[in-house]
Amino acid sequence: MAQERSLPPVVQRMWGREPTPRRGPRPRLDLATITAAAIEIADAEGLAAVSMGSVASRVGVAATALYRYVDSKEDLLTAMADAVAPEPPDPAGMHWRDYLALWVRAHRDLILQHAWVLSITVYAPPMGPRRLLWLDRAIAALAGTGLDDGEKINVASTLTGYALTDAALEHTAKSGFPELDGSGIEGASDYGEVLAEVLDPEAYPALSVAVRAGAFSGAEGWVEDADFRFGLDLLLDGVEQLIARRQGR
Incomplete structure (x- = not known):
């Protein structure tokens, strides 16, 4: 039974x-x-x-x-x-990409404002009325794109995961990394300088070239808004390509 x-x-x-x-x-x-x-x-x-x-x-x-x-x-x-979730942004009149960019940033900022959320099991499927309202608005923003309902939910889930991961990284960076206490490493630039000293070009050929070329230089801290935008654009570019394929069927 x-x-x-x-x-x-x-x-x-x-x-x-x-x-x-x-x-x-x-x-x-x-x-x-x-x-x-x-x-x-x-x-x-x-x-x-x-x-x-x-x-x-x-x-x-x-x-x-x-x-x-x-x-x-x-x-x-x-x-x-x-x-703890407020009303989600209203997608009315917005292009799907502009809205989802706003949606992800608002999601990330909400978690940073209430960082204790990161300690709660938030990876379970949403069942409460407020979190499901956020999911509803993301799906609504993708109306007319040619994606099916399952794909729309997968897009929203992927973007939610990105918001959570970025918020966790930024929160941890602001709180400080215990393993780096007393090391003098204050940010990504310092980290890159230390790596340049220890990386063996034969064992780590690609990473060594990137580090010595200044991949970590110029960063003021561990995380920057430009990094968040880069990752978000990368995901939204992928959604855009998926939409283009679906519309071309």
Whole structure:
């Protein structure tokens, strides 16, 4: 017998499908209030400061009262990862490439603004209303391109992965690399100079040439906006080529 499929309870509540009791006092809380409090704590003190106790204290209830809305801290994190997303940019009137460039940058900047999101399992398929709204807008921007629905979703997933990866790299670079403490390596230029000293041209012929030609020179830090734009244009060029092939069928 096939198992009945259903959304996890916390996701059902995120969609407003929590059953309303017919009797008894009206609940003092709701999932949105609890999640907003948890996000405030994470933004101010980091994700480690978020606990059922700290959130309960902020909303003025006993920790046990939260379990009516979230079964565990993991459920709370799931709700936080969705609720932190604002409204996505509106694709109306924009060319698909311009919109997706804006969409990816907004996605990346959102994660940098709330870097604790990187510590939550965000690689699972989106199920919450806010994250799915971002997916919807990306798909809508690709209307009329000749891509099928599955290809549109794959494009959005690939761009989401790029936004996450770039945000993680930038966040780590700004926080500093522990393994480089005391090395004097402050940025990509310093890194390139050190590599030039240790790379053996016979073992690393291509990398040695690139490093000695100044591939890492001139960079002020580890990550620059030009690097982000380069990667984004590379991906969007690929989408453009795919669209051209589909339209030429």
